[in-house]
Structures are given as C-alpha cells and as structure tokens.
Amino acid sequence: MNLILFGPPGAGKGTQSELLIKRMHMRQISTGDLFRAAIKNQTPLGKEAKGYLDAGKLVPDSVTIGLVREVLGQLKGQSFILDGFPRNVAQAEALGELLKELNLKVDTSLFLEVPLDRLLGRLAGRRICKNCGAVYHVQNKPPQKEGVCDTCGGPVLQRPDDKEEVVRTRLETYEASTKPLKEYYKAHGPYVEVNGLGTSEEVYERISKALQVKAH
Numbered sequence: 001m002n003l004i005l006f007g008p009p010g011a012g013k014g015t016q017s018e019l020l021i022k023r024m025h026m027r028q029i030s031t032g033d034l035f036r037a038a039i040k041n042q043t044p045l046g047k048e049a050k051g052y053l054d055a056g057k058l059v060p061d062s063v064t065i066g067l068v069r070e071v072l073g074q075l076k077g078q079s080f081i082l083d084g085f086p087r088n089v090a091q092a093e094a095l096g097e098l099l100k101e102l103n104l105k106v107d108t109s110l111f112l113e114v115p116l117d118r119l120l121g122r123l124a125g126r127r128i129c130k131n132c133g134a135v136y137h138v139q140n141k142p143p144q145k146e147g148v149c150d151t152c153g154g155p156v157l158q159r160p161d162d163k164e165e166v167v168r169t170r171l172e173t174y175e176a177s178t179k180p181l182k183e184y185y186k187a188h189g190p191y192v193e194v195n196g197l198g199t200s201e202e203v204y205e206r207i208s209k210a211l212q213v214k215a216h
C-alpha cells in the first residue's frame with residue numbers, strides 16, 4: 001500500500017505517519033522532515049531551503065521534486081507514505097510522471113480534515129525534539145520530563161515555523177496552493193477524506209478502516 005497523506009499544517013500528518021510506519025511497516029517520506037534534516041546538517045539543500053521554511057513559504061518545486069525523485073528511487077520495493085508532498089498541482093503532476101518513470105503506483109491519496117480553529121491550538125502547542133524530530137504537544141502529548149525527549153533525551157523545543165506570524169503565512173500558503181489538491185485528487189482518484197478530530201488513536205482507526213476499504 002502506497003499512500004499520499006495531505007492536509008493543512010498541524011492536521012496530524014506526521015503523527016499518523018508515525019503510527020502507520022510502526023504498525024503497517026511503511027516508509028515515511030516527509031519533505032518537511034527532509035528539509036529540516038538538511039538545514040540541521042547545513043547541506044547545500046538545507047541552505048537553499050532554510051529561508052522558505054522560516055518564512056512559511058514553499059520551497060521551489062524544482063528543488064522539492066528533485067529531492068523526492070532521489071528518495072523514491074531508493075525505495076527498493078518498500079511501501080511508502082508521502083507526507084507533505086505533493087503540495088500543489090504542479091508537484092502532483094510531476095509526481096505522476098515520476099511514478100510512471102520509476103514504475104511505482106500510489107494506491108490512494110488521503111486528505112486529513114481538521115478545522116482551522118483546532119489547527120491553531122495544535123501548532124501553537126507543538127514541540128519537537130531537536131535531535132530526533134519526535135513530536136510532542138504541551139497539553140495533548142507532553143514529554144515525561146519537561147523539555148527532554150522521551151526517546152533520545154534531546155532538547156524539546158518549539159519549531160521555528162510554529163511561531164504565530166509564520167503559522168499565518170503557512171495557512172495562507174495551504175489555502176492558495178495545497179487545498180486545490182483536493183479537487184485534483186478527487187478527479188484523479190482513488191481519493192478519501194478522513195476526519196482528523198479526536199485522539200490520535202481514533203484518527204488512526206478511521207485511517208486504517210478507510211485504507212482497508214480502498215485496498216479491496
């Protein structure tokens with residue numbers, strides 16, 4: 001099962017991908033995580049991407065598509081979740097070409113629906129481990145010891161792009177560029193929408209039911 005997981009910032013794509021990779025043995029391909037790792041390691045890609053992430057804008061398509069091409073080319077038959085890619089119609093079209101070229105297939109695209117007022121609370125309260133990227137939330141999922149990652153002991157901090165002014169730009173970017181993908185994938189199916197409200201486990205249950213239906 002290969003999956004495109006998309007939705008607004010803070011909808012829970014990373015959280016659900018983490019559950020899917022553990023339980024369904026899929027590989028997560030998160031362009032956001034790949035950019036953050038490149039920034040941390042100060043690679044040429046990271047230097048190019050940093051300004052865009054800090055501003056809440058999309059990294060240019062040519063850079064992002066090149067990155068995804070590289071990762072998809074290394075999969076060796078493993079099932080994958082595309083988390084945060086594609087993020088606009090041009091990327092979706094490029095992905096279609098890339099899949100043909102690599103003889104791969106996406107089984108379904110899944111949109112995670114969460115209303116705006118809930119997104120703001122999720123983004124404002126999110127904290128991530130600077131070392132391993134584990135995701136926490138000050139209220140819903142705090143680390144056992146404040147500021148310290150349960151998994152690796154690294155520092156747990158706010159993501160720079162979760163500051164209020166950047167979140168505003170990210171949401172505008174989502175509305176203008178990513179939301180139109182709903183119509184694109186409805187037309188180019190299979191496509192499914194899942195309600196992202198409730199606990200992470202409740203959302204996961206809905207996703208796995210939706211995927212079973214699509215798989216048969």
Ligand code: AP5
Pocket residue numbers: 008009010011012013014015016030031032033035052053054056057058059060064083084085086087091122123125126127135136137138140141161170196197198199200201203
């Ligand atoms: P990216 O990292 O992909 O950010 P995003 O799409 O804005 O998504 P988020 O990571 O903010 O949210 P999420 O949906 O994964 O939510 P999470 O599970 O963490 O991209 C960052 C940047 O990289 C972009 O702005 C852009 O600059 C660049 N970029 C990335 N891809 C690109 C592309 N394709 N093209 C160009 N540029 C690109 O959850 C959020 C919080 O809510 C957490 O604290 C979590 O604990 C909590 N939470 C999760 N689920 C629940 C629940 N059910 N109930 C309560 N709380 C919950």
